[in-house]
Amino acid sequence: MKGAKSLTVVIKLGTSSIVDEKTHEPLLPILTLIVSTAVKLRKDGHKVVIVSSGAIGVGLQRMDQDKRPKHLHELQALAAIGQCRLMSLWDSFFGHYRQPIAQILLTRNDIADRTRYLNAQNTMVGLLDMGVIPIVNENDTLAVAEIKFGDNDTLSAITAGMVHADFLFLMTDVDCLYDKNPRTNPDAKAIEVVEDISSVQADVSSAGSSLGTGGMATKIVAAKLATSAGVMTVITRSSSPGNITQIVRHVQDTSRPLQQAEDPLSEPAEPLPAEDSAKPIRDRYFWLLHGLAPHGTLYIDAGAHRALAHKAGLLPVGVLDVEGSFASHEAVRIVVVERNLEPGPDGKLWHGTPHEVGRALVNYAASEIQRIKGHRSKEIQSILDYADSDYVADRDNVSLFQRESRPVSPI
Template structure:
């Protein structure tokens, strides 16, 4: 039996006043407990701490200032987890609260440590209830209503299925609130084709996500071989139906993108700290030849970064890919456009490659 990751958005965790939707949470916990009893491991990724804090404090609109978001999360996080713990304990399932930040996912050593901790909890047959640690994050609320976080948790654990629960029945051809002719999209196999659809990053007064962030999360998960479903979390039995393969919501089948777990982490989780513009020859070699990037192919260095940071590689304004650089920004500015021998003369200990092919992934 595999691992099922269930992600709940703010709009289904809390109502417009910031109070927990207990009936919805009971339904989801019913499904989670049944999957758990059937031998599967279950991980819950939840939003709603800020929304719950807003409800407690009587705030009408989601704050914009970081300190207010953090304070609202501090008020709401414990109360939100308590609801999950009570509901799952009633169903004879042990739980653990896990708070993660963007740094925990983007820093490789922290990423591996998070995986080890979560795996040990699953070995103990404990259901982790995961949320972003909004109280200490310094990057705004950076996981897009935790859709990105849910996808990353699925990838790092090698999940069997990702179920993204929202307040609509799935992905529509347009926003059904604005276009009465909008139709649900039952299956997505070609993400490029979605460019023709009107997928907005609309949010509620309580949330920070939207359908676009869910599509990106599904793209991330499926690229690592994990099927995803976007479905209406207010529908009873929806998680069980999604895991059973029933035609609910919008399904995103697993794909074989050919990426290792390291390159998936690099592509989706490692934040770029700068940008390297390259000439046409270097761009072609990276795209078609799978080669390393040498200083001679670099035409411009943007940003301030250190060796070991991730940088975007671009040509004519289009992103070619992302890689981990062997040079700092200052060093690359000194050797850009130079052949390897010339670069070594200026920086004797420098690597021949600005970015080695093993540490580069195409966009």
Template sequence: MTSLLVDANYLVVKVGSSLVTNNGEGLDQKAIAAWADQIARIVKQGKHVVLVSSGAVAEGMQRLGWKKRPTLVNELQAAAAVGQMGLVQMYESCFSLHGMHTAQILLTHEDLADRKRYLNARSTLRTLLDLGVIPIINENDTVATEEIRFGDNDTLGSLVANLIDADALVILTDQPGLYSADPRKHADARFIQQGMAGDIELEKMAGGAGSAVGTGGMLTKILAAKRAARSGAHTVIASGREHDVLIRLANGELIGTHLRAGQIKTLAKKQWLADHLRLSGRVVLDDGAVKALTQDGKSLLPIGVVAIEGSFERGEVVACVDAQGHEIARGLVNYTSLEASRILGQPSSEIERILGYIDEAELIHRDNLILI
């Protein structure tokens, strides 16, 4: 088997903080120059690359003379604001040596949760790629609060992969890839070279549900691969310490862990729904409604809902959960939480009598719903 990057035309490459900041000591110009060189070379092979790069806070701390990472949100945001200047400046200077331009894109979850802003971001990124520009993406830490944060750049990378319909997501870290257990604690840990994105056993190995074993951040990478697979993007988790790792992967060498996407590309609107990290509420379904959604591909009707949780408005994204609380789908709801509470368990023919009007016969139409 050869690398999943061989036939990939659109790539999202995520580079971890330790790879660009001398393990947190400030930006490593030599390392960043090496990334720029590798990306420039694979772009000249005909590939389009978006780079998701950490490092702003570490650079900001160095510029401000801070020896210890702050804990206050406003100080972290200040460090990020200062550090972004250095991060983008260095990438721009390194890529200019190859005759290439870069563009800075800072995102928050709200940018992708709002349909209009999502489409604007998508259009801008695709245009930049068509122009041969390298977008440098990071979370907008300067304005992001806990409520609108992605939480980590692995998640951000997967969302960007969905956003641009990438063929592959490359997560470069300081580890060789995924192991069956933490190799620092278990000498018999087995290296996982190939797998399927979304495999629940991988989540368990990485410290997810049903496992007490963690591998130092690998879970976020496994979940990122699962999310990227929704739009048909494969994921490679590899060591950024490997010499010319991007070049070798693009040329077919099997480095790191390769997780294949098992599904075809999701329709753009449903992909956008799946990318919502924070939802406005939940609707609890009975067994019949669960079957209608998961097996029959039907819309969600009020009669199949047994409970409403949270407060939401018409047109917001809500989760659909079964009686045990497991999320099975999410979608754009046609009624507010107050209205939904009044019509739950009722046939659609009763909506107008109960509410005095009817917008839609469905609580969530199947065209506005995606299975999780």
């Protein structure tokens, strides 16, 4: 591997890959294989991040409880108990290889705050440069419903974007993506390579294990998020982590995407290439799209959308409607609709199916945008008695989705 490019690899493990669903005992054989794989990647010169669930599952075993409790404070207490044991397990396994690790616990608030996001990013980059393997998990002892990531699939995708990873491996109890649930449909067909992730029609209705919060649906969402940042995403079986080193080495040796390989791997895996790998969403724009929780919606016309696509800011004349209550400098959804020539019977200035195309940090509050919408910038001063900016949102504070737009329900 001498002279080969150093890659950054993020490996995500769900609770079902770490502890037994019934006994809650740690799955030591799988953990051993994962650690061995991570060490091999390090010896090959690659940087490795592990996103590890399992704190609550380990906490259940520690406290001899059979079922995951329903109350938030009980879950948080079990997470606090289990996180200590979980990190002890990881440290013990990696210690046999003299491989240093570090613990990083995040909440959505850590990602939403730009300074804390950058601090987390700089910490991870610093650890990777030192040859350390960061073990990332959601801080379940602090997170509540409003600030939870919801599952570590999403957290792993955000982590992959933060460190500019080359690969994200979503380890699960199936070997790849299927068009139907393979547990209940023997005729389910594997989807080994996805060229356009927006066209995926897999059966994602099933939830994860009784201990976890994810499932195939969250993995598809995570894959869309990660590939938008230029990260190749692979879904593969956690009991066969050798797939990781095979895929990384194969792509590195051939210098071609996995789907172009002449000798595909015998164990199926599912790479999800970036929708527009030539222009991955990076850094600030990635943070705007995926780090912030939107507090409202701006409905804009096609002309304003074209202007944003050509790197112009969002002017009030292009705004047709406002939804939600938000302050200045808060995040909002950007939704494109068709402009009416005259207000409709309901008074609306637009019609058609709304499509979300991006996110923005706005210069004005919702009530202020409601007053200046449809007006020219030079009129802002006379309408509001002040004008902090000619733009509803500066272009540096707007980030558009890559190619895909999302239908939304009209107000």
